[in-house]
Amino acid sequence: MERLDNAPSQPPLKIRVGFDLELRCPRPTPMIVTLGVHASRAGDLLEADPLQVTPAVPLRSYVDSYGNRCHRLVAPAGLLRLQGSGLVADPGWTDPVLPELEQRPVEDLPDDVLLFLLASRFCESDLLTDLAWSRFEGAPSGWGRVQAICDFVHQHVRFDYNRSSPTKSALQTLESREGVCRDFTHLAIALCRCMNIPARYCTGYLSDIAVPPPHTAMDFHAWFEAYLGDGWHVFDPRNNTPRIGRILIARGRDAADVALTTSFGPSVLESFQVWAR
Structure with missing residues (x-):
């Protein structure tokens, strides 16, 4: 496949991405959630994809040692719903294939x-x-x-x-x-x-x-x-x-290193939906 760096310009695709997850915890449970579009694509977000949590709990955001956007929260006992949806501009090119690239010593x-x-x-x-x-x-x-x-x-x-x-x-x-x-x-x-x-x-x-x-x-x-x-x-x-x-x-x-949710205590995934369309 040919390299696409010089592909003719075209209107970007608009891709709606998102998720809707439900977890159940038997007791209040600290969690790390890593579910937002990566910072390297932040410039492509036509609509941001903030994390929505039901019931509402305090969120604290940070960037981990690999550059990933993460949130800390304490899930209450019972059902916790995590949702997010964003709109991403994408050039619509296939993954580049660059057979000339060499391995570095x-x-x-x-x-x-x-x-x-x-x-x-x-x-x-x-x-x-x-x-x-x-x-x-x-x-x-x-x-x-x-x-x-x-x-x-x-x-x-x-x-x-x-x-x-x-x-x-x-x-x-x-x-x-x-x-x-x-x-x-x-x-x-x-x-x-x-x-x-x-x-x-x-x-x-x-x-x-x-x-x-x-x-x-x-x-x-x-x-x-x-x-x-x-x-x-x-x-x-x-x-x-x-x-x-x-x-x-x-x-x-x-x-x-990239778990979507990390629970510091028991939790059960009860429902799971993802979309990219």
Whole structure:
């Protein structure tokens, strides 16, 4: 696919994004909520997407160490509803494909990128090194090697909503050969890190624009970014094809860093709706 930097100008798409979640807590429970459109897309917001909480509780906002917008609150006992909706201007281009990009030697990487070479909670690159080098050492370096990893994960893992769990790791996904987009992404990240390619986890909205039906129920989506050349670039091993309308919410080492809600006590998700249209 050709690079789209010089694509002809066109009116931007307007994508309505949002969510409506309900959680139940048996007692007052502190929470961190990470559900707003990422600050890197703030300039594209035609309508802001403030977090709405029912019943109303005090909110305190902060930006975490990865640059993600977060809110702190204490959920009351009973039902808590979290809602948000925004309108995003999007250029309507597919994810860029840049096969000329090369991998940087570790010694030449920026200091703030090195963190994304290390093993993490869900990406046990230290346990997958032998497999990665035996399979991908012969792949073209740079973009071609990351794409070879995505091809492997896409072909090796079967997508199944019912065959994952909140604690499933990259190694477990490799062994079970099934999972959801989160699992595809963890495995691809771990294999990239084994090959000394920095990779970071992303979560956000992904529309069905230009995707033929039937469409599955909308959900938040996971993909990753690999550091090639002088910057970060999108890869999506679950879909393994460039898509339109990818809107970031949060980035981190793996899913543990970008949980949509983190409860410091028991909570049960009772309903869940997401849209990007």
